[in-house]
Amino acid sequence: MQLSIVIPLLNEEESLQELHDWIVSVMTDHGFTYEILFVDDGSSDASWDIIMKLAKGNPNVRALRFQRNFGKSQALHAGFGQAQGDVVITMDADLQDNPEEIPALYQMIREGDYDLVSGWKKKRYDSVLFKNLPSKLFNWAARKTSGVRLHDFNCGIKAYRKQVVKTIEVSGEMHRYIPVLAKNAGFTAIGEKVVQHQSRKYGRTKFGAERFINGFLDLITIWFVSKFGKRPMHLFGALGVLMFLIGFGFALYLGVDKLFINPFSRLITDRPQFYIALTSMVIGxxxxxxxxLGEIMIRSKKEETRYVITEEMGINTTTLSHSEQP
Known part of the structure; x- marks a missing residue:
C-alpha cells in the first residue's frame, strides 16, 4: 500500500463526507493504493455514524472510535499504530487542509529522501490577533529551542515515512512537536512544503487560547526531555552539587570564623550566612x-500512551496493546 491517510477528528459531522469524496477523487486521479483511517476522538455528534456509512461504501476506509475525548496526540498514536502504507499522511478533518497537496508530499518522501515533510501554511485565513501572531511566536520559540527549522510546527498536514510513525511515541499533547520527536529518534531528514490553507467551512475550531499556553509548556517539557530525558542526573545532579557546595562554602566560612578568627562574636545562628548555608545545602x-530518583524511574518504568477504543471498523485488533482495548 502506498498511502495511509490518518485523520483525527472531534465532532466534524458536516465535513466528513466532503473530505472523504475529495480524498478519493485525488487518490483515483493519481492511481494510488491507499487507506483512509479515521480516528474518532470521542465525538458526541453523528461523526461515527457517517464514518460507518463511508466504510460500507468504500473498502479503503478504516476507523477507530475512542470511548471519550483523549486528545489529538492519542488519536494520532492510535492511527500510526494501524497505518499500513509506505507513506503516512496526517490531516485535519475540518477541510482546512487541502487533499490536493497529498501527491506532492508523497513524492517528496519517496523521491526526495525525506523522513518527514511538514506543511507550512504560509498564507493563513485565521484571526491575525488570536491565531497568527501567537502562532508565529510559538513557532519561533520552537525553532530556537529544538533546532528543527520549520515555519509551522502545528500544521495538520504532514507526510511521514512509515518507519517514522512506527518508531516515535506521541503522548500527552506532543502532537505539536512530532518533528522534534522524530529528530530525537534519529530521523533528521525533515523537510517543509508550502501548502494551501483554507478557511473553516463548517462548525468552529476546537482549540482555544489555552492551546498556546499549553504549547509553550509542552515546549519546555520537550526541551528538557530532549536534553536530559535519558540522563536527568546530569541536570538535577549538577545543580544539586552546585547548590550544596555553595552552602558548604558558607558553612565552612562560618566555622572557621567562629573557631579561629572571631570566637567571641555573636552566635552563628544570628548571622544571615547561616541560613544561606542551610537553605543551599538542603536545596542541593x-x-x-x-x-x-529520575534515573531510577527511567530504568524501571516506561509510561504508556493510554486511550480506550470502544468500536473499530476494519481494524486488526491483534496489534492493539492492552491499554487500547475497551
Whole structure:
C-alpha cells in the first residue's frame, strides 16, 4: 500500500463526507493504493455514524472510535499504530487542509529522501490577533529551542515515512512537536512544503487560547526531555552539587570564623550566612535526590500512551496493546 491517510477528528459531522469524496477523487486521479483511517476522538455528534456509512461504501476506509475525548496526540498514536502504507499522511478533518497537496508530499518522501515533510501554511485565513501572531511566536520559540527549522510546527498536514510513525511515541499533547520527536529518534531528514490553507467551512475550531499556553509548556517539557530525558542526573545532579557546595562554602566560612578568627562574636545562628548555608545545602540535597530518583524511574518504568477504543471498523485488533482495548 502506498498511502495511509490518518485523520483525527472531534465532532466534524458536516465535513466528513466532503473530505472523504475529495480524498478519493485525488487518490483515483493519481492511481494510488491507499487507506483512509479515521480516528474518532470521542465525538458526541453523528461523526461515527457517517464514518460507518463511508466504510460500507468504500473498502479503503478504516476507523477507530475512542470511548471519550483523549486528545489529538492519542488519536494520532492510535492511527500510526494501524497505518499500513509506505507513506503516512496526517490531516485535519475540518477541510482546512487541502487533499490536493497529498501527491506532492508523497513524492517528496519517496523521491526526495525525506523522513518527514511538514506543511507550512504560509498564507493563513485565521484571526491575525488570536491565531497568527501567537502562532508565529510559538513557532519561533520552537525553532530556537529544538533546532528543527520549520515555519509551522502545528500544521495538520504532514507526510511521514512509515518507519517514522512506527518508531516515535506521541503522548500527552506532543502532537505539536512530532518533528522534534522524530529528530530525537534519529530521523533528521525533515523537510517543509508550502501548502494551501483554507478557511473553516463548517462548525468552529476546537482549540482555544489555552492551546498556546499549553504549547509553550509542552515546549519546555520537550526541551528538557530532549536534553536530559535519558540522563536527568546530569541536570538535577549538577545543580544539586552546585547548590550544596555553595552552602558548604558558607558553612565552612562560618566555622572557621567562629573557631579561629572571631570566637567571641555573636552566635552563628544570628548571622544571615547561616541560613544561606542551610537553605543551599538542603536545596542541593533535594535536587540531587530528584536526579537520582529520575534515573531510577527511567530504568524501571516506561509510561504508556493510554486511550480506550470502544468500536473499530476494519481494524486488526491483534496489534492493539492492552491499554487500547475497551
Amino acid at each position: 540535597t533535594q535536587l540531587f535526590l530528584a536526579g537520582f
